[in-house]
Amino acid sequence: MTEKKTATYVQKMPASWWLRNPRYLAYMLRELSSIFILVYILTFLVQILLLRDRNAYDAFLAIVESPFFVAFTAVAFAFAVYHGVTWWGLTSKVLQISFRGKTVPPALVLLGAIMMWAVVSFLVYLLLFRGV
Amino acid sequence: MALEIVLLVKRFRPELSKEPFYQEYQIPYTEDMVVLDALNYINDEVDSTLAHRWSCRMGICGSCGAMINGTPRLACATFLRQLTRGIVEVEPLDHFPVIKDLVVDMEDFMQKLAEVMPWLIREKIKPLDRGEYFQTPGQIRLYGQQSMCINCLICYSACPVYGLDSEFLGPAAIALAYRYNMDSRDQGREKRLSRLVGKSGVWDCTYVGECSVVCPKDVDPAGAIQRLKFPGSLHVLKTLLPRL
Structure with missing residues (x-):
């Protein structure tokens, strides 16, 4: 092969690329959601660790019951739901479930997955708060 | 006027x-x-x-x-x-x-395309007089969508992963690897998977999904990449545990 001598102009991606269209933004929010979920899980783990020490646990409760932390938890919850819904949205497109030789439409797979998710969430709720 | x-x-x-x-x-x-x-x-x-x-x-x-x-x-x-x-x-x-x-300049894509071996690989080629390799319509459907790719590179332009790191194999090349891996006539699945699970292969894709949105032929490269991650994982397991 002959060596290329053509001058080329290299296009660089701007740092603001994710603002270019709503789908890129939705993707970035999905990525960002993991940070909120991580912080929430870490706090939860700390809470479990502190169960051994009554005083430390009470002090910790005072922190998580502060308005700031309640607001953070609400945002983290919203992000967790967003992450879950979009994750199932994407997964439903990837899963190719065949039924009687035909592929089940992604929208139907998504519906099934969300319903299953809701049922499991309800069971967890019963287990934790109703002591079933 | x-x-x-x-x-x-x-x-x-x-x-x-x-x-x-x-x-x-x-x-x-x-x-x-x-x-x-x-x-x-x-x-x-x-x-x-x-x-x-x-x-x-x-x-x-x-x-x-x-x-x-x-x-x-x-x-x-x-x-x-x-x-x-x-x-x-x-x-x-x-x-x-x-x-x-x-x-x-399309050179980068052309090289990547060759890396995924987008052709039928046979362990032993059947002589011409033994006739063609038959497929049922169902077998064709498994890869029909990905076979529509026209190498227009529109998916690469939509992919921020490729934009940030041009080493990434990219949507079309991986979609074409999927197309041949799903072909019942092909026997080169593991060879392609070796490349796909390697450096800058399927694991670099974070499923932004824009490649599938902009594809003018509805090839769905994003879906193909995610679907390759499971056989890709099995391939890695097989190489780690050769006797499995």
């Missing part, structure tokens, strides 16, 4: 300047014009120095991809009347080095 339209074209003329610049063209407009017609009009009637690739004019050859109003699309399949903005902006495909005006 005849209708007119304004095209703002990003130009790069290495013989004149190291930097690209924008040039405005005001040309006659008709309802049935696609962006490619406008570019051809400019080239034929207004400014013959404007360079752009095209061939079939009907969404088959995959030559005329460009950023049209910021979205990668085929110029031949984009009607001017579909574009809402007053001025139509046409730029070379994102993420590729520009050779001249709207002409980008």
Whole structure:
């Protein structure tokens, strides 16, 4: 092969690329959601660790019951739901479930997955708060 | 009075300047014009120095991809009347080095395409007199969608992962690997998977999904990449535990 001598102009991606269209933004929010979920899980783990020490646990409760932390938890919850819904949205497109030789439409797979998710969430709720 | 339209074209003329610049063209407009017609009009009637690739004019050859109003699309399949903005902006495909005006350097993709071996691999080739390899319609359906790829590179322009790191094998090459891996006549699955699970392969994809949105042939590269992650994991397991 002959060596290329053509001058080329290299296009660089701007740092603001994710603002270019709503789908890129939705993707970035999905990525960002993991940070909120991580912080929430870490706090939860700390809470479990502190169960051994009554005083430390009470002090910790005072922190998580502060308005700031309640607001953070609400945002983290919203992000967790967003992450879950979009994750199932994407997964439903990837899963190719065949039924009687035909592929089940992604929208139907998504519906099934969300319903299953809701049922499991309800069971967890019963287990934790109703002591079933 | 005849209708007119304004095209703002990003130009790069290495013989004149190291930097690209924008040039405005005001040309006659008709309802049935696609962006490619406008570019051809400019080239034929207004400014013959404007360079752009095209061939079939009907969404088959995959030559005329460009950023049209910021979205990668085929110029031949984009009607001017579909574009809402007053001025139509046409730029070379994102993420590729520009050779001249709207002409980008495709070499990187061509190399990657060869790496995934987009052809039927047989352990032993059947002699011609033994006839063809038969497939049922169901077997064809497994890869039919991905076989529609026309290598137009529009998916690469939409992929921020490729934009940030051009080492990434990218949507079309992996979709074509999927197409051959799903083909009942092929026996090169593991060979391709070795490349796909390697450096800058399927695991680099974070499923932005934009490649599948912009694909003019509805190939769904994003879906194909995710579907390869499971056989890819099995392949890695097999190499770690050769006797499995």
